[in-house]
Amino acid sequence: MNSSMVYKCLQRLLLFFFLSLSHAQEHRGVTEINGTLVKCHTTAANGAAFIFEIKSEWAPFGAERFLQLVASGYFTDVPFFRVVPGFLTQFGIPPPSAVRKRWREEGSIPDDPSQNRQILRGYLSFAGAGPNTRDTQLFIALADSSWLGKSPWEVPVGRVIEGMDVIDALYAGYGEISPFNKEGVEQYKIWADEDYLRRDFPKLDYMKDCAIIPASAKKASIQEDRGRREETKRVVVGEERVPEETLNALSNARDKEPAWTEEWPYTWWGLLWVLGGLFGFLTMMWKLNNVKSLGKAR
Structure with a gap:
């Protein structure tokens, strides 16, 4: 499995997590x-x-x-x-x-x-x-x-x-x-x-x-x-x-x-920040990998 496929899999997992969290938040009334x-x-x-x-x-x-x-x-x-x-x-x-x-x-x-x-x-x-x-x-x-x-x-x-x-x-x-x-x-x-x-x-x-x-x-x-x-x-x-x-x-x-909302667990917000940072890091790594691949191809 190459890095592009790994990136896409992680992207979909993160998207699924955010959608699930949104649904759970509404279900529990935490809005x-x-x-x-x-x-x-x-x-x-x-x-x-x-x-x-x-x-x-x-x-x-x-x-x-x-x-x-x-x-x-x-x-x-x-x-x-x-x-x-x-x-x-x-x-x-x-x-x-x-x-x-x-x-x-x-x-x-x-x-x-x-x-x-x-x-x-x-x-x-x-x-x-x-x-x-x-x-x-x-x-x-x-x-x-x-x-x-x-x-x-x-x-x-x-x-x-x-x-x-x-x-x-x-x-x-x-x-x-x-x-x-x-x-x-x-x-x-x-x-x-x-x-x-x-x-x-x-x-x-x-x-x-x-x-x-x-x-x-x-x-x-x-x-x-x-x-x-x-x-x-x-x-x-x-x-x-x-x-x-x-x-x-x-x-x-x-x-x-x-x-x-004032009782929203801070750990959830922290987790969201971590996942957001991970998403950004993976995006950056994927782009760098593509640049290197293009350089090798030339």
């Missing part, structure tokens, strides 16, 4: 936080909150609609009426109000162009039922999915970047909704009967409110929320309280919250 942050308070985990990063480049129409809903106060006292561990949690039907009436009349939005982006744990997407049917209902993925996200109406609009443990603590005792579960929540009754869920499914958790975090307050809000949740180490699940040691074990086993 720059450059979207709009939305903080939502819940009744779960003793009133803890979680934070979405809404990414317009993923879904322009969907991201705009979600942020409009947040700004209008739509997500006030909104039930997490569908919580299926290992699958998803769904929300988006608030109690009767002028805001709900307005958005019901607003109708649906067009589908966003599909980017074939796999829906991963913590990703947020509208819960559409077919082409151009996205309106006010959304879901958060509780696990990576190999099939969600392939339809145009399931393009993710953002992701949970803080507080995934709060999502995991949502009450899930009622199981799937109807018709998948005969004893489950029936969506049409939520719209028709204001007291339906409180009466028949009293243990459900609720989204108390959501608000857009100003760009200047992003980091402070994240750290404040993280600190508050660290202080609250006991979570109400149904009517039982889970001990701190159990929560820690669950967190270690299940929590896959994305890491922040």
Whole structure:
């Protein structure tokens, strides 16, 4: 094998490494936080909150609609009426109000162009039922999915970047909704009967409110929320309280919250620099070898 073939093999290996690293980085959420942050308070985990990063480049129409809903106060006292561990949690039907009436009349939005982006744990997407049917209902993925996200109406609009443990603590005792579960929540009754869920499914958790975090307050809000949740180490699940040691074990086993850019391991950056230098060195050696070969040929 001559030096030219060695160079080409190394070049392809390096390219494969960079592509793999890029994919792993996105899969783990280790990307720059450059979207709009939305903080939502819940009744779960003793009133803890979680934070979405809404990414317009993923879904322009969907991201705009979600942020409009947040700004209008739509997500006030909104039930997490569908919580299926290992699958998803769904929300988006608030109690009767002028805001709900307005958005019901607003109708649906067009589908966003599909980017074939796999829906991963913590990703947020509208819960559409077919082409151009996205309106006010959304879901958060509780696990990576190999099939969600392939339809145009399931393009993710953002992701949970803080507080995934709060999502995991949502009450899930009622199981799937109807018709998948005969004893489950029936969506049409939520719209028709204001007291339906409180009466028949009293243990459900609720989204108390959501608000857009100003760009200047992003980091402070994240750290404040993280600190508050660290202080609250006991979570109400149904009517039982889970001990701190159990929560820690669950967190270690299940929590896959994305890491922040500021927590990006420096060793990875160092490795990238080393590989970049190696690539440049090999390129230089290959060129020198070609020059020598030409000299010998003459």
